[in-house]
Amino acid sequence: xxxxxxxxxxxxxxxxxxxxxxxxxxxxxxxxxxxxxxxxxxxxxxxxxxxxxxxxxxxxxxxxxxxxxxxxxxxxxxxxxxxxxxxxxxxxxxxxxxxxxxxxxxxxxxxxxxxxxxxxxxxxxxxxxxxxxxxxxxxxxxxxxxxxxxxxxxxxxxxxxxxxxxxxxxxxxxxxxxxxxxxxxxxxxxxxxxxxxxxxxxxxxxxxxxxxxxxxx
Ligand code: BG6
Ligand code: MG
Numbered sequence: 001x002x003x004x005x006x007x008x009x010x011x012x013x014x015x016x017x018x019x020x021x022x023x024x025x026x027x028x029x030x031x032x033x034x035x036x037x038x039x040x041x042x043x044x045x046x047x048x049x050x051x052x053x054x055x056x057x058x059x060x061x062x063x064x065x066x067x068x069x070x071x072x073x074x075x076x077x078x079x080x081x082x083x084x085x086x087x088x089x090x091x092x093x094x095x096x097x098x099x100x101x102x103x104x105x106x107x108x109x110x111x112x113x114x115x116x117x118x119x120x121x122x123x124x125x126x127x128x129x130x131x132x133x134x135x136x137x138x139x140x141x142x143x144x145x146x147x148x149x150x151x152x153x154x155x156x157x158x159x160x161x162x163x164x165x166x167x168x169x170x171x172x173x174x175x176x177x178x179x180x181x182x183x184x185x186x187x188x189x190x191x192x193x194x195x196x197x198x199x200x201x202x203x204x205x206x207x208x209x210x211x212x213x214x215x216x217x
Contacts, residue, residue, distance in 0.1 A: 148177045
């Protein structure tokens, strides 16, 4: 077993894709005849596509047949893919490559732990795929965050004990999942929203080398 492992969420931690997920859900909500706000979008962070649609339909009080449900999932994803079609490294969040490079140079194992089924192509688009030793995403898990499955699977594949894993997350459901896995949770974003995290930072520019060294040792 290796000493320490780092697990990164994707959307809202590595890249600023939360806004595109929001736009795609908002478009669907508007087509179905209701509004979808930024506040409501907080509930969607870290949550699987299927669960997001269930919540959206609850918000709009819309009933769907299975065929409609499946069709709307496809439609939302097609719109999302259209938004991210031209995505490149300019959409990586500040100082993320610096932190990844620091860990890589120290031979610290790195995993992605994301709910998204689009994770791998996004990492390819922004040219960060090579930093990751392990990728666990929405295609591999059966239980969505806040269930700890995604992070436990990542730890196992990294060969690192869960309590030696450090998780970076921007979603309430993701912090809950990391805590349930008995990992060290680091909230990236609003500290009030992510109050359950062990540590909080507004973004990676606030994380310095001495803090990373404390986590590693
Ligand atoms: C998470 C996002 O990373 O992935 C959620 O925070 C999203 O908002 C989920 O619903 C699933 O993403 P995708 O790309 O599989 O629809
Ligand atoms: Mg996220």
